[in-house]
Amino acid sequence: MSFRTSSSTRWWALIVLALTQLVVVLDGTIVNIALPQAQTELGLSDSQRQWVVTAYALAFGALLLLGGRIADYWGRKRTYVVGMIGFGAASAFGGLAQTGAELIIARGLQGAFAALLAPAALALLTVTFPSGRDRNTAFAVFGTVAGAGAAVGLVLGGVLTEFADWRWCLLVNLFFVAVGLVGAWLFLTESRAPGDNRYDWPGVVTVTLGLGGLVYGFSLAENGWGDPLTIGFLAVGVVLLALFVWIESRVAQPLLPLRIVTHSARGGAFLIQAVAGSVMIGATLYLTFHLQIVLGMSALWAGVASLPLPLATMVTAPFATKMLAKTGPRPLLIAGPLIVAAALLYLSRITADGAYAVEVLPALVVMGAGMGFIFVPLQNLALLGVAPHDAGAASATANSAMQIGGSIGLSVFTAVYAASLGGIDHGAVDAAALTSAYGATFVAAAVGMVVAAAIAIGLVRGRKTELMPTGDAAAVHVG
Structure with a gap:
């Protein structure tokens, strides 16, 4: 459809992508305000309470590199849509959670799908505004929204917890998902990286498990730094991350080119x-x-x-x-x-x-x-x-x-x-x-x-x- 490439459509696309960035960022803080109420209702221990936050951040951070590769290779709009649907489903699951374990799993799934959404949105913004003054304006708007996301999450989380229920801190995402999916259908155009692109699956597995082992080992430290499980998970995490570095130095298309770090x-x-x-x-x-x-x-x-x-x-x-x-x-x-x-x-x-x-x-x-x-x-x-x-x-x-x-x-x-x-x-x-x-x-x-x-x-x-x-x-x- 011709309206997809019009100048006005590009700015509508910016609104959709900026809204996506907002929801990804605010979900890192919106639950924080709700945690005391959620802890009481679901009977969370202090350790489980911190995992409601950790699960989102860990899954998001560990899978971001893979999410960027999927967006480039599989198609940025397609990845965006799948990420948005999955994020909405995970949010609904978390909002309806009846146990602490269900809430933690839902937060991890949110982080995983956010790892698809964030790089896909950035890549779509880059190809929608390839150069010039419009590009500078678009990135300024995108960055401002990202910077405001944490503040929006704190206030919105407080409002929803105070006047509705802590569960709405997760269920509110369904509104953003609906807007994002309609906006993607109307205003976003598919693109992908050219050439023969292959996934670095050994790198994906080792870095994800390595980071997971490291974070879980640190989480066990509340039982004592000398605890065998603490030492074991920290050691496994370090070994897997060292293996990841070795793999990245040898594969043709690494998940993380070592020259970057x-x-x-x-x-x-x-x-x-x-x-x-x-x-x-x-x-x-x-x-x-x-x-x-x-x-x-x-x-x-x-x-x-x-x-x-x-x-x-x-x-x-x-x-x-x-x-x-x-x-x-x-x-x-x-x-x-x-x-x-x-x-x-x-x-x-x-x-x-x-x-x-x-x-x-x-x-x-x-x-x-x-x-x-x-x-x-x-x-x-x-x-x-x-x-x-x-x-x-x-x-x-x-x-x-x-x-x-x-x-x-x-x-x-x-x-x-x-x-x-x-x-x-x-x-x-x-x-x-x-x-x-x-x-x-x-x-x-x-x-x-x-x-x-x-x-x-x-x-x-x-x-x-x-x-x-x-x-x-x-x-x-x-x-």
């Missing part, structure tokens, strides 16, 4: 992305618990009270962009993590009877500002010196680092939280013990951010002109 500055950027993900996904989850369980906020007000963090990031981003052009990425990637670390240390001083405006709000604002100084240069470094045919894999690697970092970080913070409580039954814990445990997770997160600054000092080296990419670059989703 062996570049010093780019590899450093991926490591910093992982640490930032651990804080944004892991540490902030315990903040929402503090707001609701200790301070007694409703789900709605907990969502609103969490907003200063993403809003401060969005406000800071334009200033960070201007500074990036003057200083290059290295100074920002040193200062940003240290700013976040300082905010986390301030947050670790929370008390059971402390006021939100005094003990929490200042830390959220400073933390959000610091994150702005981290995410802006990371988007540039992720594609530094990357050839056009590797841009999709580099973007997927950055996204994967964020999600996997969040999965591992949440598992580590849960272990720190459990160790701080000393094995006390959750129902018997008083507010003072909870705040002490939450504070310990924030200290652990602060240590991680100091490590991120050290990574920037050690790996992000070179003159400013050498650390700034030139020409068109694919967008990098950081939600």
Whole structure:
């Protein structure tokens, strides 16, 4: 149909794709606000509670590289449609879950289908807006929506939990799915990568199982770092990831070309992305618990009270962009993590009877500002010196680092939280013990951010002109 290629249709396609990016990002946070209510209704343990978040992030991050390859080889529109249908089905399953295990499985399925949706949407945006001013505008809109997704998820999750039920934090996705499918039929055009393309299945299996073993091993650490199961799963994860690297160095069409991650500055950027993900996904989850369980906020007000963090990031981003052009990425990637670390240390001083405006709000604002100084240069470094045919894999690697970092970080913070409580039954814990445990997770997160600054000092080296990419670059989703 001719209207598919019209100029106006391209902008309708942008709306559909931006809406897709929104739902993928907001689903990483929308359930956070609902977790206390879901935990009570389904009888989740603290360990199961963290897996409701971890399952989504782990499946999303581990399968993103494969999702990008499927979109390129099988067809981007086809992959988008299948991903959207599967995401809707998984959301419905989760919204109707009767046990904690069903909810965790549903969240993992959501993450798996999100791993199809996210790269397909980005690739479709790239071919719909191939060059020029329209391309810059389209990517600016797409990136803005991605940046706002976390904030939208917090507020929407609060509204739905407060005035409907926690289950609607999952069922609301059916609306987005319906809009996405109709929009795909009307406005999106099929495309795929040319040539003889083959899947790197050994790479897919080893990296997926390796990351899964690593994350599950960290999740078992709450039982003790010396526990045989903890050591066993961590060891299996490391061995499988080492095998993945060996496979990628030998196959003709690797899932992850090693040249993408062996570049010093780019590899450093991926490591910093992982640490930032651990804080944004892991540490902030315990903040929402503090707001609701200790301070007694409703789900709605907990969502609103969490907003200063993403809003401060969005406000800071334009200033960070201007500074990036003057200083290059290295100074920002040193200062940003240290700013976040300082905010986390301030947050670790929370008390059971402390006021939100005094003990929490200042830390959220400073933390959000610091994150702005981290995410802006990371988007540039992720594609530094990357050839056009590797841009999709580099973007997927950055996204994967964020999600996997969040999965591992949440598992580590849960272990720190459990160790701080000393094995006390959750129902018997008083507010003072909870705040002490939450504070310990924030200290652990602060240590991680100091490590991120050290990574920037050690790996992000070179003159400013050498650390700034030139020409068109694919967008990098950081939600």
